[in-house]
Amino acid sequence: MSLVLYRKYRPQKFSEIIGQTHVIQTLSGAIGSGKISHAYLFAGPRGTGKTTIARLLAKAINCETRESYEPCNKCPSCVEFTGGQALDLIEIDAASRTGVDDVRELLDVVRTSPSKTKYKVFIIDEVHMLSKSAFNALLKTLEEPPAHAIFVLATTEVHKVLPTILSRTQRFDFKKLSLAEIVERLKIIIKKEKIKAEKGALELIAINADGSMRDAESMLGQVITFAGSDKQITVEEVRQVLGIVDINLVMKFTDILAEKDVSGALTFINKLINSGHDLIQFTKSLTNYFRKLLFIKVDKNLSSIVGEELTKEQLNVILKQADSFSLENLSQIIQLFINAHSSIKYSSLPQIPLELAVMEAAKISS
Ligand SMILES: Nc1ncnc2c1ncn2[C@@H]1O[C@H](COP(=O)(O)OP(=O)(O)OP(=O)(O)O)[C@@H](O)[C@H]1O
Numbered sequence: 001m002s003l004v005l006y007r008k009y010r011p012q013k014f015s016e017i018i019g020q021t022h023v024i025q026t027l028s029g030a031i032g033s034g035k036i037s038h039a040y041l042f043a044g045p046r047g048t049g050k051t052t053i054a055r056l057l058a059k060a061i062n063c064e065t066r067e068s069y070e071p072c073n074k075c076p077s078c079v080e081f082t083g084g085q086a087l088d089l090i091e092i093d094a095a096s097r098t099g100v101d102d103v104r105e106l107l108d109v110v111r112t113s114p115s116k117t118k119y120k121v122f123i124i125d126e127v128h129m130l131s132k133s134a135f136n137a138l139l140k141t142l143e144e145p146p147a148h149a150i151f152v153l154a155t156t157e158v159h160k161v162l163p164t165i166l167s168r169t170q171r172f173d174f175k176k177l178s179l180a181e182i183v184e185r186l187k188i189i190i191k192k193e194k195i196k197a198e199k200g201a202l203e204l205i206a207i208n209a210d211g212s213m214r215d216a217e218s219m220l221g222q223v224i225t226f227a228g229s230d231k232q233i234t235v236e237e238v239r240q241v242l243g244i245v246d247i248n249l250v251m252k253f254t255d256i257l258a259e260k261d262v263s264g265a266l267t268f269i270n271k272l273i274n275s276g277h278d279l280i281q282f283t284k285s286l287t288n289y290f291r292k293l294l295f296i297k298v299d300k301n302l303s304s305i306v307g308e309e310l311t312k313e314q315l316n317v318i319l320k321q322a323d324s325f326s327l328e329n330l331s332q333i334i335q336l337f338i339n340a341h342s343s344i345k346y347s348s349l350p351q352i353p354l355e356l357a358v359m360e361a362a363k364i365s366s
């Protein structure tokens with residue numbers, strides 16, 4: 001069983017939120033001054049804090065002993081919100097409940113006063129999935145919401161939200177979390193779990209999370225479970241759990257390409273396949289590695305951005321390898337790998353797209 005860290009560590013105070021500073025600033029100001037809007041739109045990528053902040057907003061504005069903008073987390077109302085039992089927090093998944101009846105039912109609930117607290121908060125997730133009739137019904141409510149009703153509409157696809165909804169809401173754009181932000185949060189979590197991480201291990205998780213804190217936390221949970229009673233997680237364990245290809249293999253292969261050794265490159269790929277490696281993962285790692293080369297080629301100082309999960313020795317190797325390619329070649333090769341990656345799934349023989357890409361890449365390397 002894997003630890004469900006993202007639930008265990010869902011922030012219970014605004015101060016625990018990482019990133020999204022523009023959102024927190026505006027919201028905390030509004031809560032502090034009591035000038036809450038009746039309809040918000042939280043737009044942005046998955047796992048970046050939309051639901052978390054919506055729930056914090058609901059808790060804070062209903063806190064019985066709130067002093068500034070933070071919920072006290074002690075009063076009966078706060079305890080109910082934290083425990084997920086608050087009757088005045090209604091969360092709806094528009095993706096599964098999109099019919100007119102669902103909306104009508106919802107509107108009944110909107111009209112009735114809150115059971116205990118000051119505000120009833122409605123979080124409508126994936127709001128772009130609502131049916132047209134449901135949208136229209138919602139729109140009417142947004143035009144004249146009862147004083148006790150607060151709506152937080154959340155979406156990962158804001159371009160699908162109708163302009164009529166956009167114009168009636170205060171919009172916040174959530175951003176993908178940066179590598180540093182994700183690592184910062186993971187560090188806090190492992191400290192609480194009394195676990196140590198080898199240098200580079202958390203960075204490797206963060207890179208693979210692609211801006212989503214939830215994904216990062218769930219990967220961390222898997223790695224901790226995998227590490228077992230160790231209380232120490234290593235880069236190698238992260239690599240194994242996430243199926244990340246050993247970077248040393250990628251480096252060796254890059255040398256072969258740099259030498260324009262087409263025959264060697266094809267042999268290498270086929271050895272990989274025979275030893276049971278996942279070609280899609282390998283292609284992904286290769287693309288990622290060439291992205292690093294590209295950055296370093298542009299400017300050696302950029303290695304501070306792309307070299308975070310590399311050891312010192314590896315960094316020296318990649319700096320040297322960057323000399324073997326021209327900028328133009330690097331971008332051509334990356335494009336070849338990207339194309340190969342997307343064709344592998346549909347190819348009758350999965351290795352062919354990569355083999356073709358590699359042949360091309362070895363030819364154009366200089
Ligand atoms: N900005 C953040 N700061 C700290 N933790 C975060 C942040 N964003 C997400 N998390 C962590 O990730 C988990 C999931 O976040 P949340 O449910 O708020 O994402 P979301 O933006 O609503 O995603 P989705 O679009 O998939 O619904 C949280 O429980 C929390 O542990």
Ligand SMILES: [Mg+2]
Nearest residue numbers: 050051125154
């Ligand atoms: Mg959500």
Ligand SMILES: [Zn+2]
Nearest residue numbers: 063072075078
């Ligand atoms: Zn409280």
